[in-house]
Amino acid sequence: MTHVHLDNVNVSIPIYDSHSLRLIRLPSLGKAGVGTDSATRDHGVIFIHALKNICLDLEEGDRVCLIGHNGAGKTTLLRIVAGIYPITTGAIKVAGKRFALLGGSIALNSDATGYENIRLIANLYDWPRDRYNDIVREIEQFTELGEYLSLPTRIYSAGMQARLAFALATEQNPDILLIDEGIGAGDAQFQKKSSERVQQFVTRARILLLASHSRDLCRSMCSKALVLSKGEGVFFGDVDQAFDVYASMS
Amino acid sequence: MSLRVRSSANNLWKSLSWAWLDTVCQYRRSRIGPLWETINVLVMLIGLTVVSSSVFGSSIFAIIGHAGIGIIVWSAIASLVFESPGTFVRNCGYVTNSMLSIDLYVGRAVFKTLITFSHHFVIFFVGVLFGLVPIGWVSLLAIPGIVLLFVNGFWVAMALGLICARFRDVEPFVRNIMQLAFFVTPVFWNYRQISVDRRYLVDGNPLFYFIEIIRKPLLGEVPPPSFYGAVLGVTVCGYALAYYVHRRMRRQLAFYL
Numbered sequence: 001m002t003h004v005h006l007d008n009v010n011v012s013i014p015i016y017d018s019h020s021l022r023l024i025r026l027p028s029l030g031k032a033g034v035g036t037d038s039a040t041r042d043h044g045v046i047f048i049h050a051l052k053n054i055c056l057d058l059e060e061g062d063r064v065c066l067i068g069h070n071g072a073g074k075t076t077l078l079r080i081v082a083g084i085y086p087i088t089t090g091a092i093k094v095a096g097k098r099f100a101l102l103g104g105s106i107a108l109n110s111d112a113t114g115y116e117n118i119r120l121i122a123n124l125y126d127w128p129r130d131r132y133n134d135i136v137r138e139i140e141q142f143t144e145l146g147e148y149l150s151l152p153t154r155i156y157s158a159g160m161q162a163r164l165a166f167a168l169a170t171e172q173n174p175d176i177l178l179i180d181e182g183i184g185a186g187d188a189q190f191q192k193k194s195s196e197r198v199q200q201f202v203t204r205a206r207i208l209l210l211a212s213h214s215r216d217l218c219r220s221m222c223s224k225a226l227v228l229s230k231g232e233g234v235f236f237g238d239v240d241q242a243f244d245v246y247a248s249m250s
Numbered sequence: 251m252s253l254r255v256r257s258s259a260n261n262l263w264k265s266l267s268w269a270w271l272d273t274v275c276q277y278r279r280s281r282i283g284p285l286w287e288t289i290n291v292l293v294m295l296i297g298l299t300v301v302s303s304s305v306f307g308s309s310i311f312a313i314i315g316h317a318g319i320g321i322i323v324w325s326a327i328a329s330l331v332f333e334s335p336g337t338f339v340r341n342c343g344y345v346t347n348s349m350l351s352i353d354l355y356v357g358r359a360v361f362k363t364l365i366t367f368s369h370h371f372v373i374f375f376v377g378v379l380f381g382l383v384p385i386g387w388v389s390l391l392a393i394p395g396i397v398l399l400f401v402n403g404f405w406v407a408m409a410l411g412l413i414c415a416r417f418r419d420v421e422p423f424v425r426n427i428m429q430l431a432f433f434v435t436p437v438f439w440n441y442r443q444i445s446v447d448r449r450y451l452v453d454g455n456p457l458f459y460f461i462e463i464i465r466k467p468l469l470g471e472v473p474p475p476s477f478y479g480a481v482l483g484v485t486v487c488g489y490a491l492a493y494y495v496h497r498r499m500r501r502q503l504a505f506y507l
Contacts, residue, residue, distance in 0.1 A: 014502075079504070082349050084504045112274075
């Protein structure tokens with residue numbers, strides 16, 4: 001059974017800074033606001049308390065958006081569910097194949113051609129070999145890049161690169177999908193086409209965690225929302241209510 | 251268990267094809283492509299052989315095989331060590347944003363070096379063609395030597411990759427040591443040329459054994475078993491170190507970058 005359980009999770013992110021040994025003192029973090037709620041110092045290392053006492057239980061079918069100001073801990077929460085960051089205290093249980101779409105999109109290798117990029121991603125993410133040719137054809141049709149797919153992605157326009165990266169990202173089939181800051185690509189006409197693909201992509205996943213500032217996006221994709229403020233969960237429930245809470249905070 | 255073995259084998263395959271793509275892309279816009287790799291080492295090899303032959307007063311033809319293979323193997327060792335500190339730093343975007351196994355970045359670094367090494371190795375066959383180095387059944391003994399060298403590449407890339415991601419002062423230190431090691435190790439000079447009371451400098455140098463188990467067979471000699479013993483010892487200790495470092499640092503890796 002696919003699920004995500006976070007029990008009293010705290011995450012402190014260490015900021016490493018070796019100022020002590022340099023002959024010429026470079027601007028260091030020595031005077032950062034340490035000793036406050038959000039940062040402490042321990043053995044010369046500054047810790048940012050990015051998440052505090054987070055409890056979250058997600059079961060199959062849950063579609064949750066994370067709302068909060070910049071630095072509220074949305075991406076950190078996605079990263080701990082993804083297993084990229086370790087938790088400091090508390091307990092975390094995640095069952096299911098995860099895919100995280102953080103930092104905008106899937107990174108393309110700019111010197112490789114479109115086809116080579118497809119092959120690389122297929123290889124890294126274990127796409128089924130027997131369906132590979134079908135998938136490539138599907139991506140060809142969807143991106144409408146034609147013969148450009150045989151050329152290095154370096155020469156693509158930003159929009160073309162985005163189309164390919166988008167197509168590659170939405171080809172994944174995870175149980176748990178983690179998305180940071182929305183998803184989408186290209187010009188107006190392409191946007192309509194891509195929103196259909198996003199819907200399919202999101203529907204295939206059993207659990208969705210989406211960090212976003214867009215009310216419309218959250219409404220269309222999610223059934224619940226978690227509002228974060230300075231690393232703490234301040235509201236969990238209906239999406240519209242969550243946005244009201246969020247609006248009252250600012 | 252068998253699942254883990256299968257996934258490791260799968261990761262090896264993935265990182266090999268990734269490294270292959272890296273190499274293809276790197277040379278795509280160059281006319282002679284990876285031949286540059288071969289030429290670079292060839293120039294270095296000829297230059298150092300000439301210098302070495304005049305410094306130590308032997309004929310160029312007498313030492314070109316020894317020095318040449320030494321330099322080819324050394325470039326592999328040096329590039330394994332030089333690439334290692336950046337194993338994860340280079341893949342920062344992947345490490346912090348995706349959930350790919352970190353073994354892939356290790357494999358990517360090691361296989362990149364292996365592919366480059368195979369381009370350098372062409373020079374050996376050129377040497378055979380000109381009758382400068384012998385070839386025979388003993389030459390095949392170089393294969394286990396090469397395998398052992400690259401097997402060690404994995405622990406070096408894992409351990410140094412993690413340590414250098416956390417402690418940024420280690421990389422320049424490692425570069426320093428390797429530069430010194432080039433002169434201290436009998437790469438382009440011969441073990442016999444060092445005075446007896448200083449031989450401990452070579453005997454205690456693990457890199458010497460890594461070179462010899464590849465070089466000796468290619469010059470028609472069988473390496474003494476103790477040389478393999480030394481290399482296997484380093485391999486075991488190295489993997490133990492990498493295991494320890496991995497256990498201590500793996501979870502924190504994304505914080506280091």
